[in-house]
Amino acid sequence: MSKLSEAAVKQINEICDRYADEKTPLMMILSDIQKEYGYIPLEVQELVSEKTGVSVAEIYGVVTFYSFFSLKPKGKYVIGCCLGTACYVKGAQQVIDKFSDILKIKPGETTEDGLFTLDALRCIGACGIAPAVTINGKVYPKVSVDVVSKIVDEYKAMGGAN
Amino acid sequence: MAKINIKIEGIPFQVEEGLTILEAARQCGFEIPSLCAFNHGECSRASCRVCLVEATGARGLVASCVYPISEGMEITISSPKATKARRTSVELLLSNHNRNCQECEKNGKCELYHVAELTGAKVGAYSGAQTPTTVDELTPSIKRDTSKCVLCGRCVERCKNAHGLGVLGFEKRGFNTMVAPAENRSFANSPCIMCGQCVSVCPTGALMEVSEIDKIDQAFAEGKYVVVQTAPAVRAALGEEFGMKIGTPVTGKMAAALRRLGFKKVFDTNFAADLTIMEEATELLSRIKNGGALPMITSCSPGWINYAEYYYPDQLDHLSSCKSPHEMFGAILKSYYAEKIGVKPEDMFVVSIMPCTAKKYEEQRPELTTNGLRDVDAVLTTRELAKLIKRSGIRFDKLPDEDFDNDIVHDYTGAGVIFGVTGGVMEAALRTAYFVLTGKEREGVVFKEVRGFESIREAEFDLNGQKIKVAITSGMKGAKVLLDQIREGKSPYTFIEIMGCPGGCIKGGGQPYVREAFLPNEDVNIMDTYKEKRANALYSEDERQVIRQSHNNPQVKALYDEFLGEPNSHKAHELLHTTYNKDRKRFN
Numbered sequence: 202m203s204k205l206s207e208a209a210v211k212q213i214n215e216i217c218d219r220y221a222d223e224k225t226p227l228m229m230i231l232s233d234i235q236k237e238y239g240y241i242p243l244e245v246q247e248l249v250s251e252k253t254g255v256s257v258a259e260i261y262g263v264v265t266f267y268s269f270f271s272l273k274p275k276g277k278y279v280i281g282c283c284l285g286t287a288c289y290v291k292g293a294q295q296v297i298d299k300f301s302d303i304l305k306i307k308p309g310e311t312t313e314d315g316l317f318t319l320d321a322l323r324c325i326g327a328c329g330i331a332p333a334v335t336i337n338g339k340v341y342p343k344v345s346v347d348v349v350s351k352i353v354d355e356y357k358a359m360g361g362a363n
Numbered sequence: 364m365a366k367i368n369i370k371i372e373g374i375p376f377q378v379e380e381g382l383t384i385l386e387a388a389r390q391c392g393f394e395i396p397s398l399c400a401f402n403h404g405e406c407s408r409a410s411c412r413v414c415l416v417e418a419t420g421a422r423g424l425v426a427s428c429v430y431p432i433s434e435g436m437e438i439t440i441s442s443p444k445a446t447k448a449r450r451t452s453v454e455l456l457l458s459n460h461n462r463n464c465q466e467c468e469k470n471g472k473c474e475l476y477h478v479a480e481l482t483g484a485k486v487g488a489y490s491g492a493q494t495p496t497t498v499d500e501l502t503p504s505i506k507r508d509t510s511k512c513v514l515c516g517r518c519v520e521r522c523k524n525a526h527g528l529g530v531l532g533f534e535k536r537g538f539n540t541m542v543a544p545a546e547n548r549s550f551a552n553s554p555c556i557m558c559g560q561c562v563s564v565c566p567t568g569a570l571m572e573v574s575e576i577d578k579i580d581q582a583f584a585e586g587k588y589v590v591v592q593t594a595p596a597v598r599a600a601l602g603e604e605f606g607m608k609i610g611t612p613v614t615g616k617m618a619a620a621l622r623r624l625g626f627k628k629v630f631d632t633n634f635a636a637d638l639t640i641m642e643e644a645t646e647l648l649s650r651i652k653n654g655g656a657l658p659m660i661t662s663c664s665p666g667w668i669n670y671a672e673y674y675y676p677d678q679l680d681h682l683s684s685c686k687s688p689h690e691m692f693g694a695i696l697k698s699y700y701a702e703k704i705g706v707k708p709e710d711m712f713v714v715s716i717m718p719c720t721a722k723k724y725e726e727q728r729p730e731l732t733t734n735g736l737r738d739v740d741a742v743l744t745t746r747e748l749a750k751l752i753k754r755s756g757i758r759f760d761k762l763p764d765e766d767f768d769n770d771i772v773h774d775y776t777g778a779g780v781i782f783g784v785t786g787g788v789m790e791a792a793l794r795t796a797y798f799v800l801t802g803k804e805r806e807g808v809v810f811k812e813v814r815g816f817e818s819i820r821e822a823e824f825d826l827n828g829q830k831i832k833v834a835i836t837s838g839m840k841g842a843k844v845l846l847d848q849i850r851e852g853k854s855p856y857t858f859i860e861i862m863g864c865p866g867g868c869i870k871g872g873g874q875p876y877v878r879e880a881f882l883p884n885e886d887v888n889i890m891d892t893y894k895e896k897r898a899n900a901l902y903s904e905d906e907r908q909v910i911r912q913s914h915n916n917p918q919v920k921a922l923y924d925e926f927l928g929e930p931n932s933h934k935a936h937e938l939l940h941t942t943y944n945k946d947r948k949r950f951n
Contacts, residue, residue, distance in 0.1 A: 243546060243950060256529025257950070258519075258553075261545035266536045 217252035240271040276311045276318035281335040285324025293332035299349040316360045370437040384427035396481040399515035400428030406517040412452040453484035461510035469568035501549040504557035504720040512569035518561035526839035530555045554673045554949035558666035558863045559720030559872015572720045578741045587712035591626040596718040596783030596868035597745045599900035603875040604749030605759040610896030615764025628768045633779030635692035640913035644795045645930035656680040658856040663687045665725035666863025676945035684940040689715040693738030694938040699926045712740045718871030744873025774918040777911030784898040785837040785867035786813040789860040794912045801827040808911045831857045838865035869897035
């Protein structure tokens with residue numbers, strides 16, 4: 202198991218201390234850690250367990266229950282394909298399959314270079330522009346299979362620039 | 364408590380306020396089929412929906428295990444609507460359940476099977492996808508098979524309630540939900556202390572002890588000299604497996620059964636319990652005299668040892684270095700005894716019958732060997748012994764009462780017997796410490812102050828001017844309190860007894876299951892009273908013994924005279940003492 206850096210331990214302790222007066226601080230602590238680091242691995246859960254007295258198994262349960270939390274680092278660009286009813290009817294399955302093909306990852310996975318994560322979303326409330334795709338919050342309306350590779354290339358170019 | 368008026372099935376009753384419908388019905392002579400509920404709301408997720416009934420004032424059907432009664436409530440159990448709903452709940456559970464019931468080790472004790480029978484559920488009423496299965500058989504103690512899990516959460520709650528640990532939790536969600544240690548790891552790679560409390564509450568075969576019956580069959584087949592020893596707590600509960608009332612001591616029948624099973628010698632671990640007291644009391648007094656680490660803590664319970672190694676590796680020098688009694692016995696059997704009877708130690712196979720699943724882990728510890736041989740070769744739980752007896756066609760209740768083998772390691776005292784209940788080791792140690800310090804026997808051997816079931820008990824004794832303050836706990840919740848005191852340098856105690864399972868070995872993870880549903884001839888409050896009943900079986904055997912102090916055990920004396928020298932001698936250390944591992948990783 203990899204060791205956490207001293208700075209990370211310090212910061213996670215600080216996050217836990219923020220909610221010391223809360224009766225049930227777990228969700229808030231995990232939310233802050235997710236925002237700060239982008240994921241919550243087991244080592245971090247152990248640390249939170251020691252600080253809060255909540256068992257690691259219970260924390261792991263919360264992390265795996267809510268899709269907002271992630272156990273692994275997410276990619277620089279998180280591609281969310283809506284698979285809600287309207288998007289699905291309009292061909293969202295083919296769209297996400299195309300992303301899968303091009304990036305060579307399954308939904309929920311991250312590319313080896315850490316650039317992309319592909320997520321399947323349930324209805325995001327953008328049914329009027331179905332099928333909808335979001336990338337780091339930016340919404341792409343009426344995405345067709347044909348434009349998928351163009352979108353990916355755009356981000357690859359940006360990723361390369363960094 | 365105020366009484367309120369309710370009606371069940373149209374019949375008026377007066378019952379205590381605050382009860383759930385399920386409990387009230389039980390008191391009034393009804394048994395509503397139920398599955399996930401356990402032990403007065405110890406687990407009350409109401410997740411299985413098997414105990415649905417109709418109740419006035421409620422919308423729709425209610426889960427009787429959590430729904431409280433109220434004044435004037437009319438409860439209907441037998442209406443077609445309620446009956447059908449309960450059946451459907453069970454059918455849905457069965458649709459995602461591995462139904463290899465005949466070969467399931469829980470066969471005959473399965474609560475899902477039981478409610479299926481009660482509700483008339485049909486297998487195959489619903490069919491569809493199955494939740495992916497995990498089978499964890501990596502530890503020597505406990506195995507987990509999620510294909511049998513009904514997600515009741517009893518094990519999750521028990522681990523938290525007994526130990527404050529919560530090794531198990533619910534993970535993922537919806538159809539993929541499972542009960543598992545974090546990351547769906549094996550118990551082997553989690554900070555599980557192997558106590559088996561989760562096994563003792565599981566309604567199905569999802570959590571079971573790892574059976575070692577095959578090992579014993581093989582030892583017999585290989586022509587080994589197979590010797591058996593039984594822990595004190597086993598005799599207080601084994602009878603339950605054969606329909607006897609809880610609390611019936613079955614020492615004589617158990618010895619008879621073991622002899623008929625073909626064991627060459629049938630011994631009582633109590634002999635070694637007396638030996639443990641000699642070693643432990645001497646160790647304590649020498650620590651007091653020489654300024655060793657105090658308080659000293661007992662080391663009989665392997666669940667507690669696992670906990671200490673995982674959570675208090677910095678405090679291990681407080682643990683007595685004594686091996687647990689059955690390991691001591693194994694070491695003596697394969698040295699002193701083997702030599703006496705002219706059997707090669709490597710041909711001897713020592714089986715321990717224990718109320719415990721953690722003993723299976725302990726058995727495999729590398730440090731518990733003598734001359735390269737395992738001190739103990741196999742550990743069976745009380746439940747496994749019952750299976751072995753049934754398999755062999757023995758009618759347990761028809762057996763005569765026999766004695767253990769009358770040999771040079773036969774005798775035991777009342778002090779050894781009470782090891783099986785919380786406070787027992789402390790009491791046994793005090794009986795002997797008093798003698799060692801004062802040189803005379805104490806009037807009245809009973810130390811009432813250390814008995815009972817409160818989580819932490821303490822007492823102070825004046826032993827010939829030597830003030831000794833002691834504490835007793837069972838379950839790791841109490842252990843944490845006492846260990847934190849030690850860590851902070853604030854512990855006022857000289858000697859502490861810690862047992863892994865709440866109540867001690869009589870409630871060990873390898874003991875027969877106690878379920879209202881399978882005990883129609885017991886009182887309705889049996890879940891509250893069974894531990895006292897089992898404890899009394901041991902205290903009464905202590906009272907029946909002529910010799911009740913370990914230091915007066917004539918054969919233990921002879922063992923020291925002829926072989927070991929004196930307590931804590933070099934030879935005693937070699938055979939009877941052990942070391943602990945401070946480098947155990949909680950998640951490895």
